[in-house]
Amino acid sequence: MLDIRRIRKNPEEVKKALEKRHGDFPIDEVLELDKKRRGMLTEVEEMKAKQNSVSKEIPKLKKEGKDAKSLLTEMRQLSDKIKEMDMEVKEIDGKLKNKLLHIPNTPHETVAEGVSDDDNVEIRKWGEPTKFDFEPKAHWDLGADLDILDFERASKLTGTRFSLFKGAGALLERALINFMIDLHVVDHGYMEMATPFMVNRDSMIGTGQLPKFESDMFHIPSKDYFLVPTAEVPLTNIYRDEILEEEMLPAYYVAYTPCFRQEAGSAGRDTRGLIRNHQFDKVELVKFSLPEDSYDELEKLTNNAEEVLQKLGLPYRVVMLSTGDLGFSSAKTYDLEVWMPSYGRYVEISSCSNFEDFQARRANIRFRRKDNKKVEYAHTLNGSGLAVGRTLAAILENCQQEDGSLVIPEALRPYTRGLEKVEK
């Protein structure tokens, strides 16, 4: 959520920043509602002030035995009027809030302007696309041939876009989770968390999934809970409605959760394999930061995620999302894209974003400055560290051998009971 005071003060600056997203956002309507709201607020507060002062006089009059009848009648009318105006203010408040909740974050000034992912900017590259002197298999074929992935039966169990990991496949999935968490905890100083896999509506609003993107979420109607689309939601909302101490910041958290997404808008895309499922595993990194440090923290966070790929020996590149591809809540995002031989291109495997105070404002996450005691919104960041299913797919495709076997990256072997190779 954008700061209404910022919009009020610099409407042109906000409009200009949002124009880069190439959408139509109701800034003028917001301004109008805001003006109306403040006008009514001033009026009704004056009335309330009168009501309060008179209400203090009434018991005195009564004590003195004076008649307060006419005053009471007057006050009754005032009271009714106040209630009426309170309702109107509340209605306007609701409208205003709703409008604000649907307006995306303003991109950071360093973000490249563009209309789609074609305009993303490559920042750096690590390794070279894997070369094979044989015809490499796609991971879904290799997984089936090695009998470690079974998409047919997953589809029988639930439906399309679900996976069943078998034997070494399940072991690899679990090994990757543990490997990633350990790396971030031990080497990068994150605190491990195990969170609920369902969250309530307030949490989903806090991180920006709702109200705009409800159709992509799995919903439990009986409790109005949502299956988490990413651990970002529970992790970030840990401090919803709290005021943190400055010394706590920056705070780093890592959690593994399965992620549940309807993938409503992507019918027909990436239908095979592990790339786009309704349920997938992910290790997520979340940071709470001082506003002045958040862009440094973004660089570090991105490096932390990159290190997973480096340790696994998977070629990748880092791209900065253009304004056309930038997520709703994000001010700046780096995507990590891993080389996927079956696609013949780099495929997103991590997304690292700085939300500045956009989520914090929605979720009401603040901190108190040590020197002047002032309360400010914290900055929140997150990044995949990494998407586990896609990492497994990348390992299958990049580490496959001519004889159809799979060589497990060395870094993973402490987590696979020493298993070095998967063969048929």
Added chain:
RNA sequence: GGAGAGAUGUCCGAGAGGUUGAAGGUGGUGGUCUCGAAAACCACUGUGCAGGCCAUCCUGUACCGAGGGUUCGAAUCCCUCUCUCUCCGCCA
């Protein structure tokens, strides 16, 4: 799922229609004292919103789990909901 109890400021805990933003304690900050510390004593001590040439300052207003209601006036009375705790049942 059944029965009961509860939800107040950093925390603990009073308050039971009217000078209550809320007693008392605790924690925190500043000060006195001290060579220093502790102790003791004194003072201060929340958040949101609006306004005041938006100013670490002032004024108004709101906030005692959430949302409604009664009333001139509600932390206090009524209704609904949520959550927590205890006991029983069930269960990984």
